[in-house]
Amino acid sequence: MNESCVPTGVALRDTGFGYTLSLIGGKYKMIILYWLSENKVMRHNQLQRSIGTIPFKTLSLTLKELETDGLIVRKEFPQVPPKVEYSLSEQGLSLIPLLDMMCDWGVNNQLTTV
Template sequence: MRDTCVPTGVELKNTGFGYTLSLIGGKYKMIILYWLSENKVMRHNELKRSIGIISFKTLSIMLKELESDGLINRKEFPQVPPKVEYSLTARGQTLIPLLNMMCEWGENNRDLTLEDVQQ
């Protein structure tokens, strides 16, 4: 990493890199952000179906954390049964180019063997 990203002697949590990781780190946060960027607005069960193997509780926790970090909006409609929709905030949308770069890097590197990497 560049010295300006994680300077020597500075704790990772006190850097911009560490801050970004604290917001999108975890098993499902980037996947949630991805699905919201693709679909614009989704309900809890739509996200659960799209992600696949995630518990109701874990998804709820991830959504609450992303909301409290200002990355997603939660809009509740006063009706029975309750209806809640999630979408990206403007701040959350700024992370999408980063996720796209990670996707592109993965596509370009996932089939490389150790020999390919060492050359």
């Protein structure tokens, strides 16, 4: 790890690396960001179907965290029944190259079983 990224004697949480981890850490955050980058705009149920294994409440809480952190935008339409759409914010879009690099690393380093 680069010395300037996590300097000696500085708590990880107080570094840029720690900050990034706090935003994208967790079981579903990167997956949600991935789906939003692929589809541009998605509704709650679309995200839940795409992820497949996430409980409704967990998705709701994770979306709220991502919105609070400024990574996604929640747009509510005043209609009955209510319609809400989620998309990446500019800050969220800036994380996509990082996720792409992680994907490339996985493709290049994934062990195959023979």
